[in-house]
Amino acid sequence: MVALGHEVTLGSRAKDNPVALDWARQAGGRAAAGTFAEAAAAAEVVVNAVGGRVALSALEAAGAQHLDGKVLIDVSNPLAFEEGQARLSPVESDSVAEQIQRAFPHARVVKTLNTVNCQVMVDPGRVPGEHVLFVCGEDAEAKEQVTALLGEFGWPAGRVLDLGGIREARAVEMWLPLWLSLFRAFGHADFNLELRRAR
Amino acid sequence: MVALGHEVTLGSRAKDNPVALDWARQAGGRAAAGTFAEAAAAAEVVVNAVGGRVALSALEAAGAQHLDGKVLIDVSNPLAFEEGQARLSPVESDSVAEQIQRAFPHARVVKTLNTVNCQVMVDPGRVPGEHVLFVCGEDAEAKEQVTALLGEFGWPAGRVLDLGGIREARAVEMWLPLWLSLFRAFGHADFNLELRRAR
Numbered sequence: 001m002v003a004l005g006h007e008v009t010l011g012s013r014a015k016d017n018p019v020a021l022d023w024a025r026q027a028g029g030r031a032a033a034g035t036f037a038e039a040a041a042a043a044e045v046v047v048n049a050v051g052g053r054v055a056l057s058a059l060e061a062a063g064a065q066h067l068d069g070k071v072l073i074d075v076s077n078p079l080a081f082e083e084g085q086a087r088l089s090p091v092e093s094d095s096v097a098e099q100i101q102r103a104f105p106h107a108r109v110v111k112t113l114n115t116v117n118c119q120v121m122v123d124p125g126r127v128p129g130e131h132v133l134f135v136c137g138e139d140a141e142a143k144e145q146v147t148a149l150l151g152e153f154g155w156p157a158g159r160v161l162d163l164g165g166i167r168e169a170r171a172v173e174m175w176l177p178l179w180l181s182l183f184r185a186f187g188h189a190d191f192n193l194e195l196r197r198a199r
Numbered sequence: 200m201v202a203l204g205h206e207v208t209l210g211s212r213a214k215d216n217p218v219a220l221d222w223a224r225q226a227g228g229r230a231a232a233g234t235f236a237e238a239a240a241a242a243e244v245v246v247n248a249v250g251g252r253v254a255l256s257a258l259e260a261a262g263a264q265h266l267d268g269k270v271l272i273d274v275s276n277p278l279a280f281e282e283g284q285a286r287l288s289p290v291e292s293d294s295v296a297e298q299i300q301r302a303f304p305h306a307r308v309v310k311t312l313n314t315v316n317c318q319v320m321v322d323p324g325r326v327p328g329e330h331v332l333f334v335c336g337e338d339a340e341a342k343e344q345v346t347a348l349l350g351e352f353g354w355p356a357g358r359v360l361d362l363g364g365i366r367e368a369r370a371v372e373m374w375l376p377l378w379l380s381l382f383r384a385f386g387h388a389d390f391n392l393e394l395r396r397a398r
Contacts, residue, residue: 127395128396175377195390196328
């Protein structure tokens, strides 16, 4: 996002997170590092890129007053490895994106990007074909804004499918187990799904 | 399958199920209807096509002695609508196919076909493109036999992805919520996923 001309503040739990400070130094003048609250306060658009299981606590640290009215892009998956097995929680009867929207009712939550690897997220040309992303959320204008941002990453609007309200986040979060199976089968993460349809 | 020259016995809970008898009359000389036990006893290959939530009871009615050593194709999804919401059970920590394999350890369970609509199952040409199916199960020879049968339906072997053991059934059963979201978005069921990959 910095390379596209956006100002980005990487938020961390600790202000002096060495990894974040290092990233900011290397990423140049439009990049900064700070606490979750500083990052959210500075932002027009907030990206939740921490793991799905710690999303709520990170966003609480960011502070509701810094999220209200803002587009909040949730790219997370609620994944953890338990005894070597990939497990999701919440799953099926709830989703991270819904949890966030409930906890921060004035944030304009849009779920997207969680269905692909982080490199494919910002460089869809790594994978050939008309493969797709999904967006869902309650705020149509927020989804349009996010779709435009995805366009800057290289995702044409026609390849960003709007699935509906935030509840559809359950469906895209439940894609992860199949993604993991395919990752194991292919031996790499440079893949995505294309939807083929009769009409 | 009858049209492909296979003998098919459609099993039901009741021997005199009028829908099954009607189907057998119309489908011609290679088609029959009977109890679950009669259908399984007659079969070289058993297809579990009842709903995922009643699969175990239907297969218990079929009888372990009629399943042992046979290829058992599980095409089911554990779907139910509760208060208008699609819900899966089991989900994430278990799958129907694993339940079946545990209950009938001598059956050669192969999970497949549950990721597409029943019309696409037997007529993949309804949907354009190199869209795919998945197989998983513990028995490599059974998966090969099933892949050959899918070939008779029109699925080239290169479009049938082997995900591994029966545990991978969790992943393909968790595709259903996204399938349902897409079904709502498209307004029809003639679609499927194609996997695009860098290599």
